[in-house]
Amino acid sequence: MKVKDLVEKLNLKVLAGANGLDREIDGCYISDLLSDVMGNAQEGNIWITLQTHKNVMAVASLKEIACIILVKNLTANEDTVNQSNEEGLPLLQTSLPTYEIAGKVYNLIEK
Amino acid sequence: MHFEYTVIEGDFVNAGSASSSVKKTLKQLNVSPAIVKRVVVALYEAEVNAIAHAYGGVVTADIESNQITMRVIDKGPGIPDIEWAMQEGNSTARPEVRDMGFGAGMGLPNIKKNVDQLNVQSTVGVGTTVEMIVNLC
Numbered sequence: 001m002k003v004k005d006l007v008e009k010l011n012l013k014v015l016a017g018a019n020g021l022d023r024e025i026d027g028c029y030i031s032d033l034l035s036d037v038m039g040n041a042q043e044g045n046i047w048i049t050l051q052t053h054k055n056v057m058a059v060a061s062l063k064e065i066a067c068i069i070l071v072k073n074l075t076a077n078e079d080t081v082n083q084s085n086e087e088g089l090p091l092l093q094t095s096l097p098t099y100e101i102a103g104k105v106y107n108l109i110e111k
Numbered sequence: 112m113h114f115e116y117t118v119i120e121g122d123f124v125n126a127g128s129a130s131s132s133v134k135k136t137l138k139q140l141n142v143s144p145a146i147v148k149r150v151v152v153a154l155y156e157a158e159v160n161a162i163a164h165a166y167g168g169v170v171t172a173d174i175e176s177n178q179i180t181m182r183v184i185d186k187g188p189g190i191p192d193i194e195w196a197m198q199e200g201n202s203t204a205r206p207e208v209r210d211m212g213f214g215a216g217m218g219l220p221n222i223k224k225n226v227d228q229l230n231v232q233s234t235v236g237v238g239t240t241v242e243m244i245v246n247l248c
Contacts, residue, residue, distance in 0.1 A: 034159075035217035038152050039224070043144075051212045055159075058127030062134065062151045079124065
């Protein structure tokens with residue numbers, strides 16, 4: 001499954017990084033602790049978080065995360081958006097809280 | 112090959128720039144992806160530690176055919192109890208650093224898990240040197 005399929009099926013808003021919507025998805029990781037993501041997320045994962053600062057992009061890029069989903073309509077600051085566009089690493093947004101979007105992602109990619 | 116990067120206290124915006132640069136170089140050298148991943152995790156954590164805790168410092172990376180040696184050398188304040196700092200969950204990070212999702216006490220344990228050799232030397236009031244070696248083949 002590609003990031004663009006996820007966007008379409010879960011009605012996500014693309015905040016930045018639209019040039020990376022063809023990236024392939026392989027699993028998902030959920031954490032708001034950056035060291036936890038650094039230590040445990042896998043290449044190709046979707047990363048669901050409420051953190052919006054630029055270090056999120058640094059971690060996502062280093063770990064080769066497929067895309068980031070920000071929950072509860074959170075918006076990212078400008079340098080996060082810029083890096084997402086530069087790297088082609090999509091920054092997505094949902095109005096749902098983490099629990100609900102996680103359930104939807106699980107049903108979509110694990111079945 | 113020798114690389115050197117400056118670390119500025121509290122400069123979270125540039126956290127990961129040394130790791131990103133080293134990652135690109137290792138990929139160009141065709142180092143196996145699994146090894147590159149370990150190097151990146153360790154170096155990123157060490158970079159963030161220096162930004163969050165130290166009064167600035169320097170990151171060096173020396174790439175040889177069989178190993179990479181990375182050193183993060185800071186100007187203090189030093190770690191009073193390295194054994195305590197190495198335990199998962201222990202952290203002295205400030206509340207604003209924790210709010211960013213850092214300071215969970217996972218940095219040094221993450222480093223230890225991903226390198227082949229780790230040496231942490233610290234003198235309170237002087238500084239800390241974290242030396243990390245990863246075998247490349």
